[in-house]
Amino acid sequence: MTADEGKGALAKRTLAQLKKLEQNLSARFNQIQAAGLNLDLTRGKPCAEQVSLSNDMDGMLAGNFTTENGQDVRNYGGLSGIPEAKTLGSELMGLPAENVMVGGNSSLSLMFQSMQFALQKGLWDSQSAWQESGQAIKFLCPVPGYDRHFSICESLNIEMISVPLTDTGPDMDKIESLVKADPLIKGIWCVPKFSNPTGCTYSNDTVERIANLPDLAGANFLVMWDNAYSVHSVFENESLANIFDLATNAGTLQNLLVFASTSKITFAGSGVGFMGADATVLQNFLGHLQYQTIGYDKLNQLRHARFLKDSLVTHMQNHARIIKPKFLAVQEALETGLSEDGIATWTRPMGGYFVSLDVPEGLAEKVVGMAAEAGVILTPAGATYPYGKDPLDSNIRIAPTFPKLEDVESAMDILILCTRLASVQQLILGKS
Amino acid sequence: MTADEGKGALAKRTLAQLKKLEQNLSARFNQIQAAGLNLDLTRGKPCAEQVSLSNDMDGMLAGNFTTENGQDVRNYGGLSGIPEAKTLGSELMGLPAENVMVGGNSSLSLMFQSMQFALQKGLWDSQSAWQESGQAIKFLCPVPGYDRHFSICESLNIEMISVPLTDTGPDMDKIESLVKADPLIKGIWCVPKFSNPTGCTYSNDTVERIANLPDLAGANFLVMWDNAYSVHSVFENESLANIFDLATNAGTLQNLLVFASTSKITFAGSGVGFMGADATVLQNFLGHLQYQTIGYDKLNQLRHARFLKDSLVTHMQNHARIIKPKFLAVQEALETGLSEDGIATWTRPMGGYFVSLDVPEGLAEKVVGMAAEAGVILTPAGATYPYGKDPLDSNIRIAPTFPKLEDVESAMDILILCTRLASVQQLILGKS
Numbered sequence: 113m114t115a116d117e118g119k120g121a122l123a124k125r126t127l128a129q130l131k132k133l134e135q136n137l138s139a140r141f142n143q144i145q146a147a148g149l150n151l152d153l154t155r156g157k158p159c160a161e162q163v164s165l166s167n168d169m170d171g172m173l174a175g176n177f178t179t180e181n182g183q184d185v186r187n188y189g190g191l192s193g194i195p196e197a198k199t200l201g202s203e204l205m206g207l208p209a210e211n212v213m214v215g216g217n218s219s220l221s222l223m224f225q226s227m228q229f230a231l232q233k234g235l236w237d238s239q240s241a242w243q244e245s246g247q248a249i250k251f252l253c254p255v256p257g258y259d260r261h262f263s264i265c266e267s268l269n270i271e272m273i274s275v276p277l278t279d280t281g282p283d284m285d286k287i288e289s290l291v292k293a294d295p296l297i298k299g300i301w302c303v304p305k306f307s308n309p310t311g312c313t314y315s316n317d318t319v320e321r322i323a324n325l326p327d328l329a330g331a332n333f334l335v336m337w338d339n340a341y342s343v344h345s346v347f348e349n350e351s352l353a354n355i356f357d358l359a360t361n362a363g364t365l366q367n368l369l370v371f372a373s374t375s376k377i378t379f380a381g382s383g384v385g386f387m388g389a390d391a392t393v394l395q396n397f398l399g400h401l402q403y404q405t406i407g408y409d410k411l412n413q414l415r416h417a418r419f420l421k422d423s424l425v426t427h428m429q430n431h432a433r434i435i436k437p438k439f440l441a442v443q444e445a446l447e448t449g450l451s452e453d454g455i456a457t458w459t460r461p462m463g464g465y466f467v468s469l470d471v472p473e474g475l476a477e478k479v480v481g482m483a484a485e486a487g488v489i490l491t492p493a494g495a496t497y498p499y500g501k502d503p504l505d506s507n508i509r510i511a512p513t514f515p516k517l518e519d520v521e522s523a524m525d526i527l528i529l530c531t532r533l534a535s536v537q538q539l540i541l542g543k544s
Numbered sequence: 545m546t547a548d549e550g551k552g553a554l555a556k557r558t559l560a561q562l563k564k565l566e567q568n569l570s571a572r573f574n575q576i577q578a579a580g581l582n583l584d585l586t587r588g589k590p591c592a593e594q595v596s597l598s599n600d601m602d603g604m605l606a607g608n609f610t611t612e613n614g615q616d617v618r619n620y621g622g623l624s625g626i627p628e629a630k631t632l633g634s635e636l637m638g639l640p641a642e643n644v645m646v647g648g649n650s651s652l653s654l655m656f657q658s659m660q661f662a663l664q665k666g667l668w669d670s671q672s673a674w675q676e677s678g679q680a681i682k683f684l685c686p687v688p689g690y691d692r693h694f695s696i697c698e699s700l701n702i703e704m705i706s707v708p709l710t711d712t713g714p715d716m717d718k719i720e721s722l723v724k725a726d727p728l729i730k731g732i733w734c735v736p737k738f739s740n741p742t743g744c745t746y747s748n749d750t751v752e753r754i755a756n757l758p759d760l761a762g763a764n765f766l767v768m769w770d771n772a773y774s775v776h777s778v779f780e781n782e783s784l785a786n787i788f789d790l791a792t793n794a795g796t797l798q799n800l801l802v803f804a805s806t807s808k809i810t811f812a813g814s815g816v817g818f819m820g821a822d823a824t825v826l827q828n829f830l831g832h833l834q835y836q837t838i839g840y841d842k843l844n845q846l847r848h849a850r851f852l853k854d855s856l857v858t859h860m861q862n863h864a865r866i867i868k869p870k871f872l873a874v875q876e877a878l879e880t881g882l883s884e885d886g887i888a889t890w891t892r893p894m895g896g897y898f899v900s901l902d903v904p905e906g907l908a909e910k911v912v913g914m915a916a917e918a919g920v921i922l923t924p925a926g927a928t929y930p931y932g933k934d935p936l937d938s939n940i941r942i943a944p945t946f947p948k949l950e951d952v953e954s955a956m957d958i959l960i961l962c963t964r965l966a967s968v969q970q971l972i973l974g975k976s
Contacts, residue, residue: 155620163618170843171603186595186811188587216648217841224836260838267835379618382843403699404656406692409649409841411602411814514619 122453122535127543130536137533141486144526149487151523156308156465157514158380161434165427166378169419173411185410191398194410196417201386203424204342204372207356211388213398216408219373219385223336224264226369226387229400230298230334231268235393236366240332242298252290252300254282256468256496256507258308261301261338265498272498273297277307281314284321288328295330305352306341309496309509310468311461313350323358326367335359337370343428344376345463346439356388365390374416376465377427384416432463438512438520442467445521449528455535467510468496469527475534476505482530488523554885554967559975562968569965573918576958581919583955588740588897589946590812593866597859598810601851605843617842623830626842628849633818635856636774636804639788643820645830648840651805651817655768656696658801658819661832662730662766663700667825668798672764674730684722684732686714688900688928688939690740693733693770697930704930705729709739713746716753720760727762737784738773741928741941742900743893745782755790758799767791769802775860776808777895778871788820797822806848808897809859816848864895870944870952874899877953881960887967899942900928901959907966908937914962920955 125133177186179194193201193214201212215222226235231249234241242249251270253262254277265272273290276283281304291297302322304314314322326333337355359368368390374383389397420427443460446469450456458469471479476493483490491509494502510527512520557565609618611626625633625646633644647654658667663681666673674681683702685694686709697704705722708715713736723729734754736746746754758765769787791800800822806815821829852859875892878901882888890901903911908925915922923941926934942959944952 157620160616160619163616166618167607167609170605170847173602175599177599184592184595186598186814187592188589188807188812218837218839221837263835267832375620379843380620381839382618382841400699403695405650405653407650407813409814409844411811412841412844415602 122455122532123539125539127540130540130543134533134536134540137529137536140529141482141533144486144529147487149522149526151488151515151519151526153511153515153520153523153527154489154491155514156376156511158376158431159434159514159516162431162513163379165430166419169378169415172415172419177411177414179410179414183410185414188406190410191402191405191407192394193408194413194417196421197384197413200384200417200420201372201388205339205356205370205386205388206342206354207370207388211356211391211394213387213389213394214408214413215385215387217375217382217385217412219338219340219371219375219387220260222385222387223261223338223371224267225401225404226334226336226397227264227268227270229397230332231270233400235334235396236332237396242332245296247296249296249298250294252282252287252297253498254301255498256309256502256509257301258303258338259491259495259500261336262498270298274498274503277310277312279312281312281318282322284318287325288321291325291329291333297329298332299334299336300325301336301338303338303340304355305339305350306344306461306464308340308464309466309507310459311464311466312459313352313462316353319353319355320358323355323362323364323368326364327362333367335368337368339370339372340376341464342372343424344431344465345428346432346436347462350462366393369393374420377424377431378416378419382412384413435513437517438515439467441517441520442510442512442524445524445528449525450531453532453535456531465511465513467512469508469510469531470506471508471531472535472538473504473506475531475538476502476508478534479527479530480508482534483527486526486530488526490527554887554964555971557971559972562972562975566965566968566972569961569968572961573914573965576918576961579919581954581958583920583947583951583958585943585947585952585955585959586921586923587946588808588943590808590863591866591946591948594863594945595811597862598851601810601847604847604851609843609846611842611846615842617846620838622842623834623837623839624826625840626845626849628853629816629845632816632849632852633804633820637771637788637802637818637820638774638786639802639820643788643823643826645819645821645826646840646845647817647819649807649814649817649844651770651772651803651807651819652692652696654817654819655693655770655803656699657833657836658766658768658829659696659700659702661829662764663702665832667766667828668764669828674764677728679728681728681730682726684714684719684729685930686733687930688741688934688941689733690735690770691923691927691932693768694930702730706930706935709742709744711744713744713750713754716750719757720753723757723761723765729761730764731766731768732757733768733770735770735772736787737771737782738776738893738896740772740896741898741939742891743896743898744891745784745894748785751785751787752790755787755794755796755800758796759794765799767800769800771802771804772808773896774804775856776863776897777860778864778868779894782894798825801825806852809856809863810848810851814844816845867945869949870947871899873949873952874942874944874956877956877960881957882963885964885967888963897943897945899944901940901942901963902938903940903963904967904970905936905938907963907970908934908940910966911959911962912940914966915959918958918962920958922959
């Protein structure tokens with residue numbers, strides 16, 4: 113995961129050498145600032161070329177609005193989704209179609225609703241609502257992680273407990289001891305493949321231990337399995353153990369919710385979200401959901417099912433072809449710019465949407481701020497941690513897919529310059 | 545609203561006459577039952593011919609995915625909606641585009657979220673959450689009304705108070721005295737034009753009094769103005785006073801939420817929902833909403849905006865042309881079949897999706913049950929009342945748009961037969 117080849121190289125320099133270097137870097141920084149750039153590495157957004165891969169989806173129904181079971185998608189009905197879209201969800205999530213519901217354009221909404229139902233209504237029975245205990249409940253958050261998972265907890269006043277994300281997934285020793293000790297811990301957020309932001313994929317052992325977690329935990333434990341990047345290889349695929357099968361074997365299927373989305377397959381924000389679960393839990397979810405909506409957009413479900421049928425693999429290869437040069441540019445820039453100094457570590461994901469960079473402790477916010485001054489907008493430092501607070505102030509998320517290749521290169525140059533400059537200044541302060 | 549021409553005619557008959565009639569009606573009922581029909585007047589669904597009016601919307605983007613302000617709708621961004629869709633919402637709701645947000649495929653979801661935010665989060669400020677008082681809050685429900693409004697209250701444990709819906713809208717004298725007396729009444733549901741299910745349109749005086757209601761009520765009162773049928777004339781248009789302007793004048797704009805949807809304009813369940821509100825309230829709503837979703841389907845927003853631009857009026861005239869014969873068939877059947885007996889009253893809406901029939905007290909559930917036995921499925925008796933309970937057991941909602949004309953005619957024949965048979969049986973019991 114990390115690149116430590118030149119570790120300490122910068123730290124070993126004399127104060128005079130550092131001051132000289134600081135002058136050079138500052139001069140370059142001032143030049144760039146004057147140039148008034150405007151580059152954005154903020155969010156995991158596909159680029160225009162990527163979304164163009166799906167342009168033909170608009171209009172592809174071509175007057176045929178009938179599902180394989182004879183339903184007219186232009187009319188009301190069918191809260192759980194149309195059959196062919198369930199099949200698509202089943203492929204994406206690796207579980208039977210009868211365990212799938214098809215949502216609207218946002219898997220995040222399905223996650224929010226799941227958490228809200230579990231808290232206020234009970235996902236299992238009316239007695240199972242987390243708030244029934246009257247005590248503040250808690251949730252495990254592997255860090256660094258996805259800010260929007262954390263903000264769901266924040267919005268619902270669920271206390272978040274950070275646990276480290278390693279190269280093989282969350283630190284399971286720590287997690288197991290935490291849930292054994294505290295039955296108020298009601299679940300865990302997981303992005304198991306090409307994780308946001310480190311890009312790691314959980315090992316088989318980790319997945320198996322997560323599948324068994326509900327047996328160690330208090331009642332009504334919930335594994336929130338956001339498999340957002342299941343088919344999003346960039347360099348090569350990494351196999352992920354099938355948690356649905358493992359949870360079935362472990363007898364913990366009722367404690368598992370799996371999510372997927374086509375937002376980063378077809379159109380970002382106009383795709384289709386999916387949830388997979390035990391059949392009874394799914395029915396309970398729909399029972400609560402029916403108060404909020406008559407049903408989701410079945411035209412869009414049908415478009416997606418037809419568009420991706422038999423073409424998903426090729427389609428994702430086309431995505432990879434477009435974004436691979438950008439990921440390579442990020443790696444090359446980090447390698448060239450930072451490995452000798454030994455001041456930072458970063459991930460080398462095989463897929464997904466992000467690269468995670470750790471700068472010296474106490475400098476992430478400063479580096480992000482400096483980059484902004486120089487015209488490069490990054491995800492706010494701390495965003496990958498609960499409450500937006502990285503305790504080490506070290507982690508920076510790099511999202512290279514959206515900008516043009518040359519902009520990724522320019523932005524990386526600036527990010528590296530800022531990282532080096534901030535590090536040198538920190539070392540000078542320490543040595544003065 | 546009512547047809548009382550032959551009032552009492554059936555009631556004036558002798559027991560022998562009634563028994564003779566009961567025999568005839570029973571014989572016909574048994575014949576029909578044996579025929580094993582399967583007709584559905586359940587829900588307000590457009591028919592296939594209606595949704596076909598919008599078939600060209602699929603594919604109409606024709607490779608142009610850019611909004612008038614230069615946004616690529618195929619990517620993330622823009623929680624409040626694209627400009628041209630706000631313009632469409634502005635036309636439908638009669639308020640400025642800057643007071644509009646564009647939602648997903650379900651205005652019902654926007655209503656649910658509004659109610660949930662008002663209850664749990666505060667629509668105005670964090671102190672304004674209804675649940676902050678610790679007391680059970682209440683909501684006014686004009687009856688008969690829309691079952692899905694009532695079930696939102698039920699789901700959120702908000703107590704419902706029924707108030708009568710007259711030909712000119714809700715009984716305002718009663719409402720004003722209720723809200724003055726009880727500050728725990730926090731709002732009212734309204735379907736102000738071609739109301740569900742009576743089809744009445746609120747009078748100017750009623751709208752003005754509703755706009756002023758927040759001044760009489762306790763803090764944080766909410767007018768839920770579901771203008772679902774604003775452009776849905778069938779026979780002729782009825783003008784509705786502009787509550788946005790009236791509330792602005794009354795200084796109560798912060799207490800008003802307006803809703804609209806294209807579900808019954810384009811595709812039912814694949815349309816676009818809208819909410820209109822005071823700009824600050826809208827911002828507060830979006831502030832809560834951002835935890836649940838990154839944004840709504842902007843491709844569908846753009847399709848709708850382009851499809852309906854300059855063609856909304858013609859499009860709605862085409863809808864009217866298709867469903868007018870069905871509404872006429874309902875009226876003719878009721879007139880021919882029931883006016884002489886004087887046992888029922890019904891509405892004669894100029895637009896919307898429903899006709900409301902009141903059978904003799906205590907008979908609605910029985911009539912609906914008998915119709916089901918004879919192969920005609922109607923909305924469950926009581927559905928138009930809070931908790932699914934019509935205290936008089938009298939109201940039946942007729943939804944004639946979805947079935948074919950000949951099926952509407954057959955279903956009405958059966959509904960009328962059941963109404964007459966049940967009424968005769970009730971009279972016989974009373975006279976025996």
